Amino acid sequence: MASLVSCPHCGSRPKEEFTVKGAALKRPAPDAGQERWMDYVYLRDNPRGAYDEYWHHTSGCRRWLVVTRDTATHEIAASRDAALDVPETRA
Amino acid sequence: MRYSALSVFLNGLRGNKGWGPAWRSPQPKPHYDVVIVGGGGHGLATAYYLAKEFGITNVAVVEKGYIGSGNVGRNTTIIRSNYLLQGNNPFYELSMKLWEGLEQDFNFNAMVSQRGVVNLYHSDAQRDAYTRRGNAMRLHGVDADLLDREQISAMLPFLDFDNARFPIQGGLMQKRGGTVRHDAVAWGYARGADMRGVDIIQDCEVTGIRRENGVVTGVETTKGFIGCGKLALAAAGNSSRVAEMAGMKLPLESHVLQAFVSEGLKPFIDCVVTFGAGHFYCSQSDKGGLVFGGDIDGYNSYAQRGNLATVEHVAEAGKAMIPGLSRVRVLRSWGGIMDMSMDGSPIIDRTHIDNLYLNSGWCYGGFKATPASGFCFAHLIARNTPQETATAFRLDRFARGFMLDEKGQGAQPNLH
Numbered sequence: 001m002a003s004l005v006s007c008p009h010c011g012s013r014p015k016e017e018f019t020v021k022g023a024a025l026k027r028p029a030p031d032a033g034q035e036r037w038m039d040y041v042y043l044r045d046n047p048r049g050a051y052d053e054y055w056h057h058t059s060g061c062r063r064w065l066v067v068t069r070d071t072a073t074h075e076i077a078a079s080r081d082a083a084l085d086v087p088e089t090r091a
Numbered sequence: 092m093r094y095s096a097l098s099v100f101l102n103g104l105r106g107n108k109g110w111g112p113a114w115r116s117p118q119p120k121p122h123y124d125v126v127i128v129g130g131g132g133h134g135l136a137t138a139y140y141l142a143k144e145f146g147i148t149n150v151a152v153v154e155k156g157y158i159g160s161g162n163v164g165r166n167t168t169i170i171r172s173n174y175l176l177q178g179n180n181p182f183y184e185l186s187m188k189l190w191e192g193l194e195q196d197f198n199f200n201a202m203v204s205q206r207g208v209v210n211l212y213h214s215d216a217q218r219d220a221y222t223r224r225g226n227a228m229r230l231h232g233v234d235a236d237l238l239d240r241e242q243i244s245a246m247l248p249f250l251d252f253d254n255a256r257f258p259i260q261g262g263l264m265q266k267r268g269g270t271v272r273h274d275a276v277a278w279g280y281a282r283g284a285d286m287r288g289v290d291i292i293q294d295c296e297v298t299g300i301r302r303e304n305g306v307v308t309g310v311e312t313t314k315g316f317i318g319c320g321k322l323a324l325a326a327a328g329n330s331s332r333v334a335e336m337a338g339m340k341l342p343l344e345s346h347v348l349q350a351f352v353s354e355g356l357k358p359f360i361d362c363v364v365t366f367g368a369g370h371f372y373c374s375q376s377d378k379g380g381l382v383f384g385g386d387i388d389g390y391n392s393y394a395q396r397g398n399l400a401t402v403e404h405v406a407e408a409g410k411a412m413i414p415g416l417s418r419v420r421v422l423r424s425w426g427g428i429m430d431m432s433m434d435g436s437p438i439i440d441r442t443h444i445d446n447l448y449l450n451s452g453w454c455y456g457g458f459k460a461t462p463a464s465g466f467c468f469a470h471l472i473a474r475n476t477p478q479e480t481a482t483a484f485r486l487d488r489f490a491r492g493f494m495l496d497e498k499g500q501g502a503q504p505n506l507h
Contacts, residue, residue, distance in 0.1 A: 001390060001398045016400050020390045022344070022505060034490075041502050042342040042433045042489040046331035048393040071345070072393040 001074045008081050009061040021054035024066045024082070048072050054082060094198050113278060114158075114285035119292050122318035123151045125472060126310055127325055128297050128333055130154025132163035132273075132458065133450055134325040135280035135291070136465020137472070139197065142287035144466070145473035150289045151319075153312060155296035159277040162327050165395070165427030166458040167350050167372060167384045169363050171208045171268035172233050175224045178483025178495045179436060180231045185480045186463030187233075187267060193462060199279030201271050202377070207362040208268030209238065209246070211412070213257040217367055221263040228265070236264045247364060251414050257368035268363060270374050270382075276461060300336040300447075307337070307447050323448045323472055328393065328428025330451035337444060342433040342489050343452055344504040346387040347426040349397035351405065353419045355379035369408035380422060383409060387429060387455075389505045397426040429454055435507030436495035439467050439477065440486040448472050449486060454507055 004012045023044055028036045045051075048071055055067045064082035069075070092098060092111065102109045125141060127134045130152045141147045154160075170190050172183035194201050212218045218237075225235035239261045244252060252259045281291055292314065299311035300322065309318035326333040328345045356379050365372040373383040385405035388398050402424060409416045432438065432452030437460070439450050450468045453460060467481035477484075483495055489502075500506040 001388065001392070015398075020505070022391075022503065038490050039340075043340045044331070044342070044344050044504075045340065046344050046391065048329075048332055048345075051391060053390070069390075071391045074392070074394060 002069075002076050005055065005067065005076060006079050007057050007060060007063075007065060008079060009063060010057065013057070013060055017057060017059035019056045019058045021056060021064075024052040024054045050077060055079075094200075113282040114291055117290045117292065119151060119153075119290065119295065119312070119314055119317045121316075122309070123290070124149040124320045125323060126150075126317055126319035126321075127152045127323045128310065129161075129325040129327060129329075130158050130281075130291060130293065131161045131325065131327055132276055132280065132461040133327070133453070133464045133468065134323075135277060135284060136461050137323060137325060137450070137468045138284040138289045138291075138465075139280045139287075140466045140469035141473060142284055142289055145469055147473055148288035150284070151317060152284070152289060152291045153295050153297055153310065153317065154291070154293050157293050158281050158291065159274050162427040162429070162457055163277045163461070164274050165350060165425055166273055167374070167382050168270045168273045168458065169208065169268070169372065169374065170203075170271055170459040171265055171363075172459075173208065173210070173224065173228055173235065173263065173265045173268065174497060175227050176495055176497055179497060180228065180233065182463055182467070182480040182484075183460065184231060184233050185466070186460050189462030189466060190271065191267075193279070197279045197283040199275060199282060201275040201279050203269070203271045205267050205269040206374070207264055207266045208365070209243070209262040209264045209362055210365045211243070211250070211259050211262045211367040213259060213368045215260075218260060225263050234265060234267050236266065238262050238264050246362070247360070249359065249413055249415055250364075251412060254411060257411065262364075262367075270363060270376075273458060280465070297333060297336070300333075302337070302444070306445055321446045321448065321472055323450065323468065325450040325468065327430050327451070327453065327457065330430045330449075334449065334451075337442070337447055339442060341438075341449075341451065343430050344391050345393055346389070346429050346431045346505055347392040347394060347397050348384065348387045348429050348455060349401055349405070349424055349426045350382070350384040351402075351424045352376070352422050353381040353383075354422050356381065356419065364412075366408055366412040369411065371405060371408035371412055373409065373413070381416075381419065387431070387505060392426075393428055395426045395428060397424070429457075431504035431507060433489055433502040433504060434494040434496040435498050435500065437464070437484050438486050439464065439471060439481050439484040441471070441475070442486065
């Protein structure tokens with residue numbers, strides 16, 4: 001895991017300040033159907049490579065971020081505020 | 092060659108020049124009845140039991156690295172069957188029974204040591220939870236003993252009993268639990284399978300799964316195409332990547348779990364002891380090093396190395412349980428990639444493709460399950476029906492709402 005995570009509000013900060021939630025997935029509509037919800041709750045792409053994840057800047061600005069991170073090299077390509085950037089569904 | 096005290100003695104007299112390799116290094120044949128993807132503990136055990144118990148010997152195990160390079164050589168070597176849930180307990184007890192007879196069965200010294208596993212409790216609520224678990228184990232015919240503070244103190248006097256935050260009140264003991272030399276498990280199964288005609292093909296990475304008319308016809312590999320009648324996936328942390336080649340999306344995330352060995356110390360821990368107030372488990376190897384581990388790092392990872400923050404966390408938990416550890420130096424650490432499932436329990440099941448079988452989702456617990464996982468997976472492949480202790484490990488249990496959530500965490504793999 002990279003030692004530093006770039007936060008759009010605070011700049012480059014030690015990773016210990018952050019808490020990982022997991023895959024950044026778009027929440028389906030309440031009436032989206034069982035299959036769609038099953039996919040959202042239980043199934044994961046789990047790629048070896050670039051992955052969008054929710055991280056919380058717990059010991060900093062306390063904003064939720066979407067961080068694009070490589071799961072094999074741990075390099076962080078981008079991070080943005082979760083409120084500004086709801087990722088597209090990776091179905 | 093059959094290994095025995097006599098063979099060791101006779102080879103000793105001949106200057107130990109009579110030992111041959113324990114398994115062959117064959118080139119892949121064009122077609123096998125069963126191809127197993129993944130030459131880890133589970134893949135090798137599956138091949139072994141397919142050949143030995145179910146009479147299917149035209150089998151290949153395809154491994155991208157070398158035998159023993161994955162999780163089977165990257166764990167803390169603990170075996171136990173102290174599970175609470177009905178769908179889990181009989182399966183892990185089958186595994187324990189197979190461990191008990193394993194060395195005679197595959198004629199290899201795996202150093203199975205039933206030295207006991209004790210889980211400490213630190214509060215009244217935790218004692219009640221362990222009482223319940225111990226009762227559930229006994230109802231399934233598994234040994235369990237609830238020990239009080241004095242009994243634990245007699246066994247492990249160096250623990251921090253009067254820790255201000257987490258005083259030790261007692262522990263739940265499974266005497267039949269213990270440790271096994273993990274490399275020898277891989278080698279023993281590999282040798283046993285090879286002796287019965289299974290081809291173990293190392294340095295051979297699967298790059299694609301070929302399908303025709305809705306069934307699998309074989310695998311593309313770095314050593315060319317290998318045809319198969321049935322394809323079995325036992326790829327652990329890489330399960331999602333292999334399954335994707337067959338158009339499947341699995342209820343798994345891959346996470347890194349670290350393990351550690353300290354410098355050699357005089358014998359002082361003669362069992363496996365786990366901290367109930369944090370994630371820390373520890374035993375002492377026959378060479379004297381403490382073998383210990385903790386939680387997964389928490390983020391998805393395919394890198395077989397961990398993060399320093401987790402090392403620090405594990406060390407703190409260890410020191411909270413055994414203050415004397417503060418002076419012990421860590422000799423080495425390593426990371427393995429866990430296939431963390433959505434409910435913390437494994438999957439041994441058929442798939443949407445008739446001749447494709449899946450074995451994955453072992454989370455932290457893959458090593459102790461190795462014999463039963465291999466046996467039950469071989470049963471499923473050979474007979475097309477689940478072995479009776481593995482009927483709960485279905486792939487569709489998430490959609491049906493029949494989760495096997497031993498820890499009660501819900502669909503958050505990094506918390507299991």
